Amino acid sequence: MDDVADCHYQRMDPLPESVWNAREVQDAVAANSPSSVIAFARRAHGLRQDELGALAGFSQSAISRLESGSNLAYDMRVLRIVQRTLGIPAHLLGLAEQGVAPAELRERGGTEALVALLGSGASSGAPATPEIVRELLVARRIINDADNRRVSAALKPAARDLYELTDRLRRSVSGEMRQVLLSVAALYAEFAGWLHEETDDWDGAEHWTARAMQQAQAAEDRDMVAYTYVRMSQLAARDGDHDRVVGLARAAQRERDISPELRVLALQQEARGLAQARAEAACMSRLDDAARLIDRIEHVDTDEYRVGSWTDIEHVEMQRASCLVDLGQPAEAINLYTSLRPRWGHVCPWFQGVHTAKLARAYAHRGDVEQAAAVGMDAVALARVSASPHVVRELRALSPWADTAAFSEVTAQVRALG
Structure with a gap:
């Protein structure tokens, strides 16, 4: 009998987002075990394997193999349907919310195979086509999602190779297609800058970000120009300027006529600088402006990478809480972070880690060192899951409390992270 009963499936009512922050889930993600996440979600819904199979359109044996890990080669169709049936946040299984991501990337043979696949179309001398542009944008989404899930040194050469491929295609065409490829090249250059930032190569980060600006301006891509200014602003924050x-x-x-999501990102970043300058009223005003723009954002259901696709009210309010920490208002930051944590399960692990570490700092500033240490250990777990240096940097901001008895384990774990 075919394991697939039919092509239809039912969706369960969503679980509270706090479920996805459970230690069992985070440990499964850290161990790269989607099968364990699926089993956890099934049990959280109170389903037996045969009941999940009936809902998803598969046999009980297919679900059993999926949960045991023996079918994790994967059959992407099975994984996708089970993910949607149980309402599992896609990134916990190495999938994109829509389209392709790390698990699909592994199925395609990794980033090297993807570069070779795309490069074969260009090396043949065939002209750039809309289909090639689409594949380049899908590839940009793939490597972005892979980095959001877990930082990997392998992504830097992949991003560079895909940039060089895009730039080579750009040089071979003219007119509208040349302008489109300039925009795509800017997306890859910006991401290369981000990857250099992750490895503390600040000169490389600035070089690639400047290149992204040049190509975005040449393409007259106002959204990309605006986003590159935001990235330059983020790099400037490192120096406290x-x-x-x-x-x-x-x-x-x-920049004229930029999208609402880009305006939200720019307002958030301005608020960050104003918090550093201790300009509280102006900072909160910019964040209020950003929150009001959220309803104007229309997220496009696409496999392709889109700047600002992650923008939502949770990201704005996480920035507000961060600004409250910088403004010396730990109690207000704690209250806001506490209300946000059950709602941020869809946010990528490294970003959760950064803000969990900021919450730990807020508790420490308030004088609750034991609670700060407990939350700090949560941030350490997210640093392991994501392998993100951004989380480690934020954890190092807890150094004033490193020698306290309550922080002994946090201190040891942060040192072990490098």
């Missing part, structure tokens, strides 16, 4: 942080974020907002 709040004048540059604010100035570059405002430059992004001066």
